[in-house]
Amino acid sequence: MSTDTEYQYWAGRIRDSDEEAFSDLFRESYEPLMRYAYSFVKDADVAGDMLQEVYAHLWDIRNRLDERKSLKALLYRMTKNRCINYIRSRKSVRLDEVPLSDQPRVEMKTETDKQEAGSQLERQLGEWIEELPPRQREAFELSRFEGLDHHEIATVMECAPRTVNNHIVGALNTLRKRLHDWETERNN
């Protein structure tokens, strides 16, 4: 059973208050969602709190779940909305409140073996992805890293699947161009 059909199967069971299915869903989805939440809030504890809220809320609204609608997309959207609300509510807090040394940083694994040309390209690509326009980057990452299909991404980003397509094509075009430039530069 592919994970997507698994998710939809769980959706039906959870609607019927099946705690075991809920536990299975939790174990399958927690880490990817943790990464996703962390990418917004950049704080492990906060990301954990966000996810607690997401799963608690999902349980509370379980009788409204619909197997025909992607549960995975719903989870991502709930996570995204909570994280964004959190960030908005924090905006008024002064940034210098948190000492720099306490702020977590994401280290790219590829930075450790930067000698190799291959991993150097990976590192470059990581940077280029970060520099994409925000909507393009979001669509591309949800597709490539989170493995969501275009309809699911459309739900998360609250736009039309066609627009998701355009964002991803746009992202790929930018990345292709950067790859070209990078390789021409290396060959000179």
Added chain:
Amino acid sequence: MNTKRPEKDILNRFSAAEREEVLRLWDIAGKIGPSRDDLPFQTDLDSEWGKVQQHIERRKREGKARVHTMPALRKARPRPKAAKSFTIAFALAALILGGFLMWYLFVPVTVEVPRGEFTVLDWDDGIKVELNSGSTISWNRSLGNGHRNVHLHGEAYFDIPSSEKPFVVETHSARVEVLGTRFNVRCWTDDPVGRTTLALVEGEVRLASLHEPRHDVMLYPGQRSQVDINNTEPLEPEPVDVQQVLAWRERGFYFSSIPMTEVAAELERRYDARIAIEGENLRNQTLTIYLPRPGDLENIIESICFVSGCRYDADDQEVRLY
């Protein structure tokens, strides 16, 4: 997840040679993905699941408590009280319904087109409105003629089937009244004089300044006219190439003696990009160019530089013209 290829409708947008590069990029990106699996901290699945379980248990207790107390309450309460609470509930429901009705009738409906996107509105009575990127249109559901009386910021193409009832477009500077026609209205809020430009494709249109509705001009197909917030009456209609005016509907561009700043604003809206123009001379320069099939932003910038003799550089944040 890492073996997954891009979806077909993505790949179909690229030529065979490009497709190879796309697949390669997709592949390398997949190798970055796993490195993201390593969170810079540990998560304890069991303890996190424990917290979720506590929540479930709490809900169960609340649920049981509710079931338990309800029959007791019903017995203890004398009938009149129940009736009273029913009245209150009814009054509340009526209030909410009334509030909703007021809201439904009097709060205007607004459609905002995000940058980089287009929207088409289609009503049952055959009225069709196509909106350019970054435009906003609003109307009242009940007041006046409902959606036959709209307010526009931005650019839109209207297709209004013949009808006894007039259709009215209001902008910050103009009022357009029609019976049945097809026309284009352009009125960006960032225009310094709040200009509204109207071009007519079919039928007849009356254009008036918003503040002096009596001084109107009549337009015929293939003509255009303008009015801005300082005018009391619109300019004398002049001939225009309608196909060029409507280039945006096919995702193209048409600029006729348009200041560079305005060109940049249009491109920013369409491509959701940032464009900076350096130097007073270049900013004041006007541009005339018709790009029916423009391609991507860089293509257009290249054409613009070719025509106006300027240069550009671009990073992912913005395009700089100088």
